[in-house]
Amino acid sequence: MTSAVAQVAAILATALFIFSLYWMNDPKTARHAVVAGVSGMLVAVLATWFQPEIVHHGWIVLAIVAGFIVGVPLSLVPLTAVPQRTALSHAFGGLAAGLVGTAEYFLGLGENPAQLTAFRMSAIVAEVILGFLTFTGSLMAAGKLQEVKWIPQRPVTYPGQNVVNIGVLVIAVALGVLVVVHPTAAWSGQVFSAIVGLAVLFGVLLIIPIGGADMPTVISILNSYAGLSAVAMGFVLNNKLLVTAGALDGSSGLILSLIMCRAMNRSFTNVLFGAFGTVQKTAAIGEQKAWKQETVEGAAQLLEQASLVVVIPGYGMAVAQAQHKVRELYDQLTKRGVTVRFAIHPVAGRMPGHMNVLLAEADIPYTALVEMEEINPEMPQCDVALVIGANDVVNPAARYAKGSPIYGMPIIDADKAKAVLAIKRSKNPGFAGIDNELYVQDNTWMLFGDAKAVIGELVKQLGSGGLH
Amino acid sequence: MIDGLIAAQATPAEPATADYWSMLFVFVLATFIGLGVIRRVSRLLYTPLMSLTNAISAIAVVGSIAVTGGEYPKTIRVLGAIALFASMTNIVSGFLITDRMLKMFKKQ
Numbered sequence: 001m002t003s004a005v006a007q008v009a010a011i012l013a014t015a016l017f018i019f020s021l022y023w024m025n026d027p028k029t030a031r032h033a034v035v036a037g038v039s040g041m042l043v044a045v046l047a048t049w050f051q052p053e054i055v056h057h058g059w060i061v062l063a064i065v066a067g068f069i070v071g072v073p074l075s076l077v078p079l080t081a082v083p084q085r086t087a088l089s090h091a092f093g094g095l096a097a098g099l100v101g102t103a104e105y106f107l108g109l110g111e112n113p114a115q116l117t118a119f120r121m122s123a124i125v126a127e128v129i130l131g132f133l134t135f136t137g138s139l140m141a142a143g144k145l146q147e148v149k150w151i152p153q154r155p156v157t158y159p160g161q162n163v164v165n166i167g168v169l170v171i172a173v174a175l176g177v178l179v180v181v182h183p184t185a186a187w188s189g190q191v192f193s194a195i196v197g198l199a200v201l202f203g204v205l206l207i208i209p210i211g212g213a214d215m216p217t218v219i220s221i222l223n224s225y226a227g228l229s230a231v232a233m234g235f236v237l238n239n240k241l242l243v244t245a246g247a248l249d250g251s252s253g254l255i256l257s258l259i260m261c262r263a264m265n266r267s268f269t270n271v272l273f274g275a276f277g278t279v280q281k282t283a284a285i286g287e288q289k290a291w292k293q294e295t296v297e298g299a300a301q302l303l304e305q306a307s308l309v310v311v312i313p314g315y316g317m318a319v320a321q322a323q324h325k326v327r328e329l330y331d332q333l334t335k336r337g338v339t340v341r342f343a344i345h346p347v348a349g350r351m352p353g354h355m356n357v358l359l360a361e362a363d364i365p366y367t368a369l370v371e372m373e374e375i376n377p378e379m380p381q382c383d384v385a386l387v388i389g390a391n392d393v394v395n396p397a398a399r400y401a402k403g404s405p406i407y408g409m410p411i412i413d414a415d416k417a418k419a420v421l422a423i424k425r426s427k428n429p430g431f432a433g434i435d436n437e438l439y440v441q442d443n444t445w446m447l448f449g450d451a452k453a454v455i456g457e458l459v460k461q462l463g464s465g466g467l468h
Numbered sequence: 469m470i471d472g473l474i475a476a477q478a479t480p481a482e483p484a485t486a487d488y489w490s491m492l493f494v495f496v497l498a499t500f501i502g503l504g505v506i507r508r509v510s511r512l513l514y515t516p517l518m519s520l521t522n523a524i525s526a527i528a529v530v531g532s533i534a535v536t537g538g539e540y541p542k543t544i545r546v547l548g549a550i551a552l553f554a555s556m557t558n559i560v561s562g563f564l565i566t567d568r569m570l571k572m573f574k575k576q
Contacts, residue, residue: 020524021505021506021521024509024513025508027512027513028575033520034520037520037523037524037566041523041524048530049537053537053539054533056539059545060533062549063553064556066557067552067554068556071558071564072561085519085565086518086522089557090522092526092558096532096554096558097551099554100528100531103535103540103544106544107535111540220518227525230527237534238491239530239531244494246528248505249502249522249525250499252517253521353512353516356514356515357569367575
């Protein structure tokens with residue numbers, strides 16, 4: 001009877017989760033998604049909690065209360081910090097899977113060795129390896145994104161790195177096979193602990209060589225791993241709801257990873273095993289041409305006279321927290337009858353969709369946000385392309401410079417606009433360490449300074465002078 | 469007689485193995501549904517999508533509850549409680565921040 005209740009609850013929860021994801025296809029229905037998700041979760045949790053096998057309630061209540069105490073503040077972080085919050089939550093997901101897998105193994109070892117069948121042991125090993133590598137890998141990613149002092153921001157590479165990384169993983173898997181074959185030998189417990197240790201180590205090693213520009217892809221891959229570790233937990237606990245929910249999460253991470261990889265023209269393995277930081281000096285364009293600096297007055301005038309302005313935001317906008325000033329600029333320009341569009345590159349920012357969220361936070365209507373593929377055909381008609389803290393995603397070298405690390409990456413065709421205004425914090429090259437010839441084009445004018453300050457000046461200029 | 473005993477012991481193990489195959493079956497189907505549904509998700513909403521799927525996959529809470537609340541040795545239940553705390557944090561922060569972000573997407 002109770003089991004039937006649990007089964008019905010699981011089916012109901014699965015259906016609710018699928019609806020939840022389905023409603024994410026349009027911002028208009030998206031908030032239903034949260035209602036459906038929460039309902040599914042509530043159904044599943046209550047159905048599990050009321051099973052007769054659950055006899056101790058104190059710790060459950062305690063852990064749930066603690067989850068609320070930590071979870072609520074984590075949901076209130078500024079939106080610029082959403083990438084690190086996301087990475088942190090992947091870490092928590094991985095940790096939960098890893099711990100449950102460990103608990104299940106030692107439980108079987110101590111009380112019921114017959115339960116440790118080859119199939120179940122394989123699932124436990126998969127769960128523990130995936131769980132713990134996601135845990136430390138995501139913690140490292142979160143640390144890099146949060147710019148924690150003792151975690152290097154720049155990619156750390158050394159000779160033979162890939163051999164070391166793959167070696168660690170191979171040893172972990174080999175030991176895994178060993179405990180699958182001999183789950184209850186005298187030494188199996190130690191071997192199992194060694195697997196945990198290696199998975200923890202592998203997670204760290206995997207993320208060390210990865211730089212900020214690759215974070216959108218890496219976060220998506222870790223998302224996928226977190227989902228898969230939940231699937232493995234489902235296999236271990238013989239729970240179909242865990243398998244379906246984990247599979248939904250895993251496939252979401254997979255799709256996002258593929259989109260991110262395609263948007264950088266790189267493969268999975270290239271992101272994970274080919275550190276981006278390898279600076280290659282391509283043609284020294286910067287030496288032949290110099291950039292032209294523009295004054296705020298001049299830039300304001302240029303914007304005011306335009307009929308179509310395309311704003312291209314990048315991570316620099318997030319760092320400078322400039323999105324609210326951008327909104328003011330948007331207001332000033334639309335008031336004057338200028339059409340303003342925002343061109344969003346899939347990998348702009350530090351996670352998929354990062355720019356959209358930041359601009360939505362600043363109350364910019366989502367109808368003004370346009371994807372790269374849709375805006376590119378319109379770029380020749382664009383009067384002013386305003387580049388705010390973006391660099392590699394507008395670098396024309398991606399089209400032809402074969403030696404460049406960004407070669408082949410689809411870009412927003414800012415260079416095809418009639419005029420380009422680029423706001424840049426410093427005169428240094430972008431993250432990939434490549435010169436950007438967009439900045440030295442004949443029709444490009446630079447505005448150097450903090451994005452927030454520069455746009456604030458522009459807004460002030462537009463607000464005081466000009467026609468109304 | 470002995471043969472009969474072995475057969476009797478073998479039979480109960482049968483459904484368990486069969487169940488693993490049906491689990492794999494469910495996994496494959498759920499992945500296809502996932503791929504189909506996620507492909508249609510609005511590209512504007514990738515960030516909230518990730519926090520939403522994250523909260524959903526924190527359904528691992530179900531496994532953690534079983535480990536924490538069962539009649540098991542204390543060390544096992546401590547591991548379960550930590551896992552439960554981690555999943556619960558994901559559920560709470562995941563759904564709350566998803567809603568907070570989705571609220572911001574306005575047409576005009």
